[in-house]
Amino acid sequence: MTLSKLVLRSMRKNLKHYYLYFFALIFSVTLCFSFTTLYTNPSVIETLEKSGTASTGFEVASYILYFIVTFFVLYANHLFMKRRSKEIGLYQLIGMTKGLVVRLIALENIILFILAVGVGMVLGFLSSRIFAMILLRLVELEAVVDLTFSIEALTQSTIVFTILLVVILIQMIWMIRRVSLLSLFNASKKADERIKPFGVFQMIMGIIGIALIYYGYYKSTQLFNIADPDAATNLFMNMLLILASTIFGTFLFFRFSVSFIMNLLRSRKKGHLNVVDVLAISPIMHRMKSNAKSLTLITTLTALAIGIMGLSYISYYSSENNARQSSPYDYMIIDNKGVEFLELLNKEGIRYEKEDYLMSEVDLNIEELISNGLKDSPLFFTDEMKTSVISLSDFQKKVPNVEINDGEALLTSYVNVLSEIMPLQKEKNIVAKTEDLEVTLFVTDIREDFLLYSAVNTGGPVLVVTDDLFDQISASGKERTQIGINLKDNNDLEKAEAIYEDLADARGFELEIVEGHPFTHTPSSYEELRKENIATFGMTIFVTAFLGLAFLLTTGSILYFKQMAEAEDEKESYTTLRKIGFSTSNIMKGIYAKQLFSFGVPLFIGLLHSYFAVKSGWFLFGTEFETPLMIIMSLYILMYGVFAVLTIQYYKRVVNNSL
Structure with a gap:
C-alpha cells in the first residue's frame, strides 16, 4: 500500500475525531481573514476616517486573533496526538520506522490544514462584506461597501498560517520521536491514574483555593475604594494581586476543592453508589488531577472574554446616557x-x-x-x-x-x-x-x-x-x-x-x-455627542466581539475535545454496564450529571470572575451595569450550551455503539 493511500484511509478513519476540529479551524481562519480583509478594505477605511473613528484597533485585534488561533490549534493538535498514541504505536509495531510514521502524520496534518485554511479564507472573503455592514451599522454610518479582495490580507494570513503549520509539524515530530513504543500504548490512559486517598493536606489546599478566590473577589470590590490608603496608592499592584490570587485559587479549587467536595458526597453514600455516581462523581474525582490545569485555563479565558466584552458593551450601551448627561437638552x-x-x-x-x-x-x-x-x-x-x-x-x-x-x-x-x-x-x-x-x-x-x-x-x-x-x-x-x-x-x-x-x-x-x-x-449638541460615543464604542464592541468569539471557540472546543477523549476511554465501562442490563437512558443520566459539571462549573466560575472584575470598575466605562453584562453572559451561556449538547450527542453515539 502506498503512503498516499495509507494517509487517505487514516484520515477517513479519524474523521469522527477531526470533524469539529476541522470546523473550528475553518471558523478561526474565517474570523482572522475576514478581520484582516476588513481593515484593509478601502471603502471601510475611508468611511471610518471621514467619521473620525480610529481603525488602528483592527490591526492589534488581528494579531490577538492569530495568537488565539495558534494556541487553539497547538492545544487541539496535542490532544489528538495523545488520542492517536496507540495507533502510532501499532504502526511502529508492524515495522514502520518513526520517520515513516512522521511522514504519514505530517501529510495528514498538511492536507487537513491546507483544506481548512483554504476554505476559511474563501468564507472569510465572502463574509467580510457582511461584517463590514455590521460594523457600519454599529457605528451608525452609511456607505456602500465593496467586496474587495485584499492582496495584503492574503499575504499576511498566508505567512501567519504557514508559520503555524511549521510549528504544528515540529510539535508533532517532537511528540513522536521523544516517546518510547511502550509509552505510546499507555499515553491515553494517564488521565485515569487512581488518586491517592484524600488526606488533611488536600483538604487544607482545597479550602485555601476557595479562600483565595474569595479574597480576590473582596479585593476587587475595594479596588477603587479611596478610603483604603493601600487601594488609593497601589492600584496596579492590587490588580496584579487580585489576578494572581483568583487564578491560583481557581487552580487549587479544581485540583483539590472539587475532589474534597466529591469525597464528601461519596462518603454520605456509605458505599451505596448508583449508576449516576459511578458515571459522574467517580470520573470527575479520578480525572481532576490531570484536568485541573486545562479547566483553570478555560475558566480564566472565559472570564477574560466575558469581562472584555462586558465592559465594551457597557460603554456602547451607555452611549446615549453619557451624551444626555453631557448635554441634557438637544x-x-x-x-x-x-x-x-x-x-x-x-x-x-x-x-x-x-x-x-x-x-x-x-x-x-x-x-x-x-x-x-x-x-x-x-x-x-x-x-x-x-x-x-x-x-x-x-x-x-x-x-x-x-x-x-x-x-x-x-x-x-x-x-x-x-x-x-x-x-x-x-x-x-x-x-x-x-x-x-x-x-x-x-x-x-x-x-x-x-x-x-x-x-x-x-x-x-x-x-x-x-x-x-x-x-x-x-x-x-x-x-x-x-x-x-x-x-x-x-x-x-x-x-x-x-x-x-x-x-x-x-x-x-x-x-x-x-x-x-x-x-x-x-x-456640542446631544446628537453630535451621541454619534461620537456610538462611533467610538461601536468600533470597540465590534473588535471585542470578534475576540470574544475566538475565545469562546477556543474554550468550548477544548472542553469538547477533552470530553470526546474521555468518552472513548470510558467505552469499555459502558459496554460492561450494557451487558449487565443497564439501558442507554440509565447510563445517560450519569453522563448528563458529568457534563453539567464539565461545562457548568468552569462556566459558572468564569461568570463569577467576570462579574466581580467588571463590577470593580464598570463606572469608568459607562452608566449602565446590570443589563449589558447580563446580555453578554446570557449569550455566552447559550453558546456553551451548544457545545454541551454536541458533547452529549457524541456520548450518546459512543454508548449506543458500545454493545
Missing part, C-alpha cells in the same frame, strides 16, 4: 452666545421647546457629606470646590414636585464616576461661599437629575437653593445663562443639526477651568 446656548439659533429654527418652521436657566457659582465645602472613612484617604481633599448653583424655581422646570425651605438645599447631577468613588451622604450641613456671602445649608437630598451643560459645572454636582438665596448669591458672584432646547419632531433633526453646526463660531462661550486661564469652548 441643543444648549450658554450666555446667549448663538441665540440667533432660535430665530433660524423659527424661520425654518422647526417646532421646539425651550427652558431658560440662570446659573451662578459658589465655593462649596462638602466635607460633612463625606463619610469619616473617606476623609482619612490620602486622595481626599478638604479644599472648597467651585460649584454651579441654580434656583429652586428653575429646578422645578425639570422636577416640579421638589420643595426646599430656607436654610436648606439639595445637590443634583451627582451620578458619574465621582459618585461611585466618593459617595455623598444627605441630611448633613455644607458651607457655600462667595466673595461677599457665607452660608451654611442643610442638604435634604442628593439627586441624579441633569440640567446644566457638563462643561459649565465641570462634571461636578449642581447646588439647588431657594430663590431668595440664589438672588443673594448671583448678586455677589458671576451670573450665567443657559437655554435648553428640545425638538418636538425628530424629523427636523437633520435641519436643526445643520443650523447648529453653521453657528459654531457664534456659539463659543468663555470657560475658565484653571483660574487665570480662560478659553473659548463651543458646546
Whole structure:
C-alpha cells in the first residue's frame, strides 16, 4: 500500500475525531481573514476616517486573533496526538520506522490544514462584506461597501498560517520521536491514574483555593475604594494581586476543592453508589488531577472574554446616557452666545421647546457629606470646590414636585464616576461661599437629575437653593445663562443639526477651568455627542466581539475535545454496564450529571470572575451595569450550551455503539 493511500484511509478513519476540529479551524481562519480583509478594505477605511473613528484597533485585534488561533490549534493538535498514541504505536509495531510514521502524520496534518485554511479564507472573503455592514451599522454610518479582495490580507494570513503549520509539524515530530513504543500504548490512559486517598493536606489546599478566590473577589470590590490608603496608592499592584490570587485559587479549587467536595458526597453514600455516581462523581474525582490545569485555563479565558466584552458593551450601551448627561437638552446656548439659533429654527418652521436657566457659582465645602472613612484617604481633599448653583424655581422646570425651605438645599447631577468613588451622604450641613456671602445649608437630598451643560459645572454636582438665596448669591458672584432646547419632531433633526453646526463660531462661550486661564469652548449638541460615543464604542464592541468569539471557540472546543477523549476511554465501562442490563437512558443520566459539571462549573466560575472584575470598575466605562453584562453572559451561556449538547450527542453515539 502506498503512503498516499495509507494517509487517505487514516484520515477517513479519524474523521469522527477531526470533524469539529476541522470546523473550528475553518471558523478561526474565517474570523482572522475576514478581520484582516476588513481593515484593509478601502471603502471601510475611508468611511471610518471621514467619521473620525480610529481603525488602528483592527490591526492589534488581528494579531490577538492569530495568537488565539495558534494556541487553539497547538492545544487541539496535542490532544489528538495523545488520542492517536496507540495507533502510532501499532504502526511502529508492524515495522514502520518513526520517520515513516512522521511522514504519514505530517501529510495528514498538511492536507487537513491546507483544506481548512483554504476554505476559511474563501468564507472569510465572502463574509467580510457582511461584517463590514455590521460594523457600519454599529457605528451608525452609511456607505456602500465593496467586496474587495485584499492582496495584503492574503499575504499576511498566508505567512501567519504557514508559520503555524511549521510549528504544528515540529510539535508533532517532537511528540513522536521523544516517546518510547511502550509509552505510546499507555499515553491515553494517564488521565485515569487512581488518586491517592484524600488526606488533611488536600483538604487544607482545597479550602485555601476557595479562600483565595474569595479574597480576590473582596479585593476587587475595594479596588477603587479611596478610603483604603493601600487601594488609593497601589492600584496596579492590587490588580496584579487580585489576578494572581483568583487564578491560583481557581487552580487549587479544581485540583483539590472539587475532589474534597466529591469525597464528601461519596462518603454520605456509605458505599451505596448508583449508576449516576459511578458515571459522574467517580470520573470527575479520578480525572481532576490531570484536568485541573486545562479547566483553570478555560475558566480564566472565559472570564477574560466575558469581562472584555462586558465592559465594551457597557460603554456602547451607555452611549446615549453619557451624551444626555453631557448635554441634557438637544441643543444648549450658554450666555446667549448663538441665540440667533432660535430665530433660524423659527424661520425654518422647526417646532421646539425651550427652558431658560440662570446659573451662578459658589465655593462649596462638602466635607460633612463625606463619610469619616473617606476623609482619612490620602486622595481626599478638604479644599472648597467651585460649584454651579441654580434656583429652586428653575429646578422645578425639570422636577416640579421638589420643595426646599430656607436654610436648606439639595445637590443634583451627582451620578458619574465621582459618585461611585466618593459617595455623598444627605441630611448633613455644607458651607457655600462667595466673595461677599457665607452660608451654611442643610442638604435634604442628593439627586441624579441633569440640567446644566457638563462643561459649565465641570462634571461636578449642581447646588439647588431657594430663590431668595440664589438672588443673594448671583448678586455677589458671576451670573450665567443657559437655554435648553428640545425638538418636538425628530424629523427636523437633520435641519436643526445643520443650523447648529453653521453657528459654531457664534456659539463659543468663555470657560475658565484653571483660574487665570480662560478659553473659548463651543458646546456640542446631544446628537453630535451621541454619534461620537456610538462611533467610538461601536468600533470597540465590534473588535471585542470578534475576540470574544475566538475565545469562546477556543474554550468550548477544548472542553469538547477533552470530553470526546474521555468518552472513548470510558467505552469499555459502558459496554460492561450494557451487558449487565443497564439501558442507554440509565447510563445517560450519569453522563448528563458529568457534563453539567464539565461545562457548568468552569462556566459558572468564569461568570463569577467576570462579574466581580467588571463590577470593580464598570463606572469608568459607562452608566449602565446590570443589563449589558447580563446580555453578554446570557449569550455566552447559550453558546456553551451548544457545545454541551454536541458533547452529549457524541456520548450518546459512543454508548449506543458500545454493545
